[in-house]
Amino acid sequence: MDSQKNKATDLIRLAYEAQKRSYSPYSGFQTGAALETAGGKVYQGCNIENAGYTPSNCAERTAFFKAVSEGERSFAAIAIVAGPENGDLVLTAPCGVCRQVMMEFCDYETFPIILGTSPKDYKIMTLKEILPLGFGPKNLNIEL
Numbered sequence: 001m002d003s004q005k006n007k008a009t010d011l012i013r014l015a016y017e018a019q020k021r022s023y024s025p026y027s028g029f030q031t032g033a034a035l036e037t038a039g040g041k042v043y044q045g046c047n048i049e050n051a052g053y054t055p056s057n058c059a060e061r062t063a064f065f066k067a068v069s070e071g072e073r074s075f076a077a078i079a080i081v082a083g084p085e086n087g088d089l090v091l092t093a094p095c096g097v098c099r100q101v102m103m104e105f106c107d108y109e110t111f112p113i114i115l116g117t118s119p120k121d122y123k124i125m126t127l128k129e130i131l132p133l134g135f136g137p138k139n140l141n142i143e144l
């Protein structure tokens with residue numbers, strides 16, 4: 001129980017560190033993520049916006065794509081923090097596109113998504129809870 005709490009707290013701190021590197025001149029909304037692999041390694045990500053708007057990437061996907069491109073395929077948890085520049089953190093759940101990316105690589109029933117507003121104040125939800133009736137590799141009979 002306590003170790004789970006410490007793990008959430010550690011991941012939120014790393015997400016917060018990543019949030020500081022957010023490149024978000026258009027929305028002014030800064031996001032950070034810390035993605036822990038099954039092996040215990042952590043990949044950080046921030047949102048990266050673009051003058052063309054659509055090429056913008058969320059913090060969560062930055063973390064996943066960094067990790068997958070380094071050969072990771074199995075993930076234990078992700079922490080996310082977000083909020084306006086120079087403002088307080090606000091509880092922010094992943095966008096639909098990021099949820100779908102999680103669907104590709106994470107356990108549907110158990111993958112914990114830690115939504116933090118401070119290291120001590122957070123909510124944990126599973127992928128299934130935030131993406132009911134999710135469509136993933138199993139729907140195509142693909143066992144990964």
Ligand code: THU
Nearest residue numbers: 027029031047058059093094095
């Ligand atoms: N954003 C994320 O990075 N993650 C989320 O969970 C929600 C939204 C980013 C996308 C965009 O750069 C900015 O926040 C405003 O939508």
